[in-house]
Amino acid sequence: MSDLTVTLIQANLHWENIPANLAMFDAKIDAIKEKTEVIILPEMFSTGFSMQPExxxxxxxxxxxxxxxxxAKEKNVIITGSLIIEEDGAYYNRLIWMLPNGQFGIYNKRHRFGFAGEDNHYAAGDKRLIAQVKGWKICLNICYDLRFPVWARNTIQDNGAPAYDVLVNVANWPERRSTPWRALLQARAIENQCYVIGVNRVGNDGNEIYxxxxxxxxxxxxxxxxxxxxDEDVFTYTLSRAHLDELRTKFPFMKDADKFMIL
Incomplete structure (x- = not known):
């Protein structure tokens, strides 16, 4: 299988201003010089982490x-990030995996951040999304999901292959809890023997949370x-399939993992 090039965009979001955020990401994406295949935006990239879905x-x-x-069509790339969606009378913090041909996958955030009242405003998702591109399988999570390792747990499938190769977490994770953010991203990579990508925002939100x-x-x-x-940043990197396969072959510990089901 071939390598996969990804681009992470860390940005200071315009609070509750959809047109301003779309214009800002338009400019950042247009400025990318390297060839890339997947562009990853933060959680609620069009508004910031707002509790005003109404x-x-x-x-x-x-x-x-x-x-x-x-x-996605214009740049011939996959674009992913979460935003506030209303559907069937409920509000969701929904990640969208948008393909260049206009087809897409969705993941509704399962673990809502009760500390900020997210559970009072948004409905919970109940299904994981594992997208595929160029033979790579990518598990997609949102922010607070990072604290719950069972939801992200990689497992060996019937064909002997792990369920996914890359774990992506898009976030609005405050600086005051940055130590857990950094530690948990690293832990998810080690325990799931996969690449992990965490894309967070920078700056103060509308509640003056940095x-x-x-x-x-x-x-x-x-x-x-x-x-x-x-700082704001745009970073492009090519994930090595050979590196991933070599590590999994050299250290095949996932075959010894416990089997379980999420009820």
Missing amino acids: KLAETMDGSAVQWMKKK HSGDSSLIDPVGEIIYHKSH
Whole structure:
């Protein structure tokens, strides 16, 4: 299987301003010079982490989803990130995996951040999304999901292969809890023997909560390939399939993992 090139965009979001955020990401994506195949945006990239879905939610036909569709086609890349979606009378913190041809996958955040009241405003998801591109399988999570390792647990399938190769977490994770963010990203890479990508925002949100970013890319043994604090940044990197396969062959510990089911 071939390598996979990904781009992480760490940005200071415009609070509850959808047009401003779409214009900002438009410019950042247009400025990418390297060839890339997947572009990863933060959690609630069009609004910031807002508890006002009644005011901000869009449908799947709304401006933010349409922007993702247009931009993915224009750049011939996959674009992913989460945003506030209203569907069937409920609000979701929904990650969208948008393909260049306009097809997409969705993941509704399972673990809502009760400390900030997210569970009072958003419905919970109950299904994982593992997307595929160029033979790579990518498990997609949102922010608080990172604290719950069972939900992200990689497992050996009937064909002998792990369920996924890359774990992506998009976030609005505050600086005051940056130590757990960094540690948990590294732990998920080690325990699941996969690449881990965490894309966070920077700057103050509308509640004057500061985010230091600390977006990271970590290899399957926990080595930190990329880490960026405080500043906006756009980082492109090619994930090595040979490196991943070599580590899994040399250290085949996943075959000894416990079997379990999430009820």
